[in-house]
Amino acid sequence: MLKRLALGLLVAWAGAGFLREVNGALAGWDSRAERTELPWLWRPGMPQTAELERCLTAARREIPAGTVVAFSSPDDPPGAAFYRWRWAAYLMPAHVVVQDGAPGVQPQARIACGPGGRLRRERL
Amino acid sequence: MSALALLAVLALLGSRLGGALTIPEDGLLHRCALYVMGGAVVLHLLLTLLDFAGIPWNPFLLAGLAILFFILGRRFLPRAPERTRLPWDPGWGDALALAALGAFVLIGLTGWILFPDFVYHWGIKGHRFFLARGVDYAWLSPGWNWVVHPEYPNLVPELFAVSALAAGRFEAPAMVLGASAFCALLLAEVREGLRRGGADRFTRQAGLALTALAVLGFGIGHSMAAAADWWMALALAAAVPALLRPADRQGDLQIGVAAAFAAASKVEGVTLAAFLALVQLGRRAWTERRLDPGAAARVGLPAAAVVLPWLARLVRHDLFLPLHSGPFQPDRAGAVFAAILEALRTPAWHGFGFAALLPPLLLIPRRTRPFAVAATLQLAFYVYVYFTARVEDPRYFVLSNFARLILHLIPASLAMTLIALSQKKTAGGENPTGRLRDPGAPP
Numbered sequence: 001m002l003k004r005l006a007l008g009l010l011v012a013w014a015g016a017g018f019l020r021e022v023n024g025a026l027a028g029w030d031s032r033a034e035r036t037e038l039p040w041l042w043r044p045g046m047p048q049t050a051e052l053e054r055c056l057t058a059a060r061r062e063i064p065a066g067t068v069v070a071f072s073s074p075d076d077p078p079g080a081a082f083y084r085w086r087w088a089a090y091l092m093p094a095h096v097v098v099q100d101g102a103p104g105v106q107p108q109a110r111i112a113c114g115p116g117g118r119l120r121r122e123r124l
Numbered sequence: 125m126s127a128l129a130l131l132a133v134l135a136l137l138g139s140r141l142g143g144a145l146t147i148p149e150d151g152l153l154h155r156c157a158l159y160v161m162g163g164a165v166v167l168h169l170l171l172t173l174l175d176f177a178g179i180p181w182n183p184f185l186l187a188g189l190a191i192l193f194f195i196l197g198r199r200f201l202p203r204a205p206e207r208t209r210l211p212w213d214p215g216w217g218d219a220l221a222l223a224a225l226g227a228f229v230l231i232g233l234t235g236w237i238l239f240p241d242f243v244y245h246w247g248i249k250g251h252r253f254f255l256a257r258g259v260d261y262a263w264l265s266p267g268w269n270w271v272v273h274p275e276y277p278n279l280v281p282e283l284f285a286v287s288a289l290a291a292g293r294f295e296a297p298a299m300v301l302g303a304s305a306f307c308a309l310l311l312a313e314v315r316e317g318l319r320r321g322g323a324d325r326f327t328r329q330a331g332l333a334l335t336a337l338a339v340l341g342f343g344i345g346h347s348m349a350a351a352a353d354w355w356m357a358l359a360l361a362a363a364v365p366a367l368l369r370p371a372d373r374q375g376d377l378q379i380g381v382a383a384a385f386a387a388a389s390k391v392e393g394v395t396l397a398a399f400l401a402l403v404q405l406g407r408r409a410w411t412e413r414r415l416d417p418g419a420a421a422r423v424g425l426p427a428a429a430v431v432l433p434w435l436a437r438l439v440r441h442d443l444f445l446p447l448h449s450g451p452f453q454p455d456r457a458g459a460v461f462a463a464i465l466e467a468l469r470t471p472a473w474h475g476f477g478f479a480a481l482l483p484p485l486l487l488i489p490r491r492t493r494p495f496a497v498a499a500t501l502q503l504a505f506y507v508y509v510y511f512t513a514r515v516e517d518p519r520y521f522v523l524s525n526f527a528r529l530i531l532h533l534i535p536a537s538l539a540m541t542l543i544a545l546s547q548k549k550t551a552g553g554e555n556p557t558g559r560l561r562d563p564g565a566p567p
Contacts, residue, residue: 003545007330014334015220017474018341022227025344029236043347044235044296065255086271090243093251093294102268 039083049087054117056091062121063109065094070107072100088113126291127302130283133190134163140197141166142204145381147374149208150365151319153312157362158378160309161385165426166193167286168279168388171259172433180257183289217329221311221336228307228340232300232349239351242296245272246352250284251294265441274443277434279388280352296350303350306358307343311336313361314539320365321491321543331542335535338476345472346527352390356532359386359393360499363400364536367494368543371408376422379404384426387434392529395505397427399498407494450514460510463522470527480530482537489544496540499533506530 028035032045042049063069071088075081082099089097098105100112110122138145138159145162146155170189174181231237239246249272252260259282264274287302288294314335318328339357342348363382366375383400386393401423409415438444468477483503486496506529515521 004326004330007327007334007542011217011220011330011334011337013474014337014341014476017476018224018227018337018344020474021341021345021472022231025231025237029231029234032236040240044238086244090248090251093248094255096263098268105266105268 039080051117055113055119058119068096068108070100070110072112127287127298130287131305135159138162143202145377146204148205154316157309157313162381165384215329217333220333224336224340229304233297237347237349242350249281253285254288254294261441276391277388300350306354310358317364317539323546335538342472353531355389357535361536376419380423380426384430387427388430399501403494403498450512456518459518463519467526479534492540492544
């Protein structure tokens with residue numbers, strides 16, 4: 001009986017924890033439009049990733065697949081440029097997206113994303 | 125739908141191995157999980173073969189090869205034995221587990237809890253392989269691309285790529301859905317483990333609900349949709365039924381398939397594969413006082429077939445990352461163990477992270493010892509890496525992954541603990557062959 005009670009309490013505890021996580025996720029999803037997270041906390045659906053996606057949609061259209069593209073972004077705060085680069089690579093899978101200034105790489109195009117998801121492109 | 129269709133194809137492919145892989149006591153859910161894992165290993169070997177031959181992955185070619193394997197398997201491989209029919213017996217624990225899984229999948233489909241590493245490497249690798257119609261070594265090997273972990277085994281991105289090939293396009297929600305099927309199989313294996321361990325009905329239902337709520341709650345809170353770590357947890361949980369009974373031929377192959385699946389999924393799966401194989405062969409050598417070469421082949425060959433080509437590719441394309449290896453630094457102990465404690469208390473685990481410490485305790489009951497040896501060694505391996513990895517800040521390194529790595533151990537460990545705690549009641553339930561009678565089985 002004691003074992004059943006203990007197990008039942010553990011299930012109840014796990015259930016409460018589960019509901020807390022569900023609630024947290026749904027609240028986060030509902031408020032996604034207002035979220036201004038740093039790049040290492042970006043998730044799909046946030047304004048930042050949506051803006052980057054808008055910018056890179058234009059880049060995907062203009063730059064042929066397979067091109068080596070250097071993606072530059074301000075490293076502010078430190079480390080942010082790295083994570084923006086990873087998102088850019090994820091959103092441009094048909095291109096070879098390298099971090100601007102990566103040693104030993106000869107990019108064929110250089111891009112950056114300005115405010116409002118505006119693409120800035122430089123042919124090299 | 126293509127992701128789920130791929131799962132069905134994998135199960136069909138794996139079912140051809142059923143004759144050698146299953147015993148009548150293996151329930152439907154366990155068989156499904158074993159077949160999907162077996163089918164995934166077969167597909168992985170097939171794709172590796174095509175890569176070695178320089179043949180691009182074509183959906184029609186893959187479908188043709190799958191049909192050929194299925195027909196040949198039907199013609200030449202033994203059929204799976206009829207399974208002992210058990211009452212379906214669904215309960216409240218099943219309902220809670222299904223509800224938790226449903227919530228996890230639905231939230232996962234929004235993308236909000238997408239695993240960050242899906243963006244950084246698993247997903248982009250899958251997408252690249254889909255576009256390149258093969259493992260894109262030219263893209264993986266340059267030094268600047270270390271961030272995609274080019275040295276990792278490729279089963280997970282391969283499944284993403286093949287699923288995209290079947291659909292004609294790569295879409296993250298489809299990958300989340302496909303990956304969630306492996307969470308479902310994990311829960312199925314926990315249910316099967318509890319049943320095969322002889323736990324009473326309440327413990328079976330409560331154990332399944334507890335595991336589902338704890339791990340899926342963590343999955344939601346820690347953004348684990350489409351994470352490869354579910355594959356690892358599945359591999360260990362799938363080994364439980366075989367590790368609970370005395371070693372036999374089918375158990376050898378079940379361990380072999382689970383080991384191969386783990387080794388093909390993640391780099392730490394290679395060590396899990398080695399530990400599982402070591403335990404199974406050790407049990408055989410201990411009881412039989414000799415090492416049966418047939419058993420060694422059944423246990424070791426599937427994983428060897430996965431690991432050797434992977435190693436060959438690593439060497440050929442120079443994919444090893446030097447940052448992983450370094451001297452053992454005992455002076456890190458304070459920082460490492462403090463960070464481990466911090467990671468165990470990760471809020472999304474709600475205290476269940478400490479279940480990762482159960483494997484050493486499970487060394488005490490004789491019945492759970494084989495599992496405990498493999499799980500404890502794997503846990504020790506994770507800790508060992510923190511002492512040897514070339515990182516500037518060991519605390520940050522531990523916190524960046526330990527809470528996630530213990531997901532590999534927790535579902536099976538929870539099930540095994542409940543089995544150990546129910547052992548007293550079921551001790552008289554063992555038949556002369558050492559296989560447990562199912563509590564729900566007809567007399």
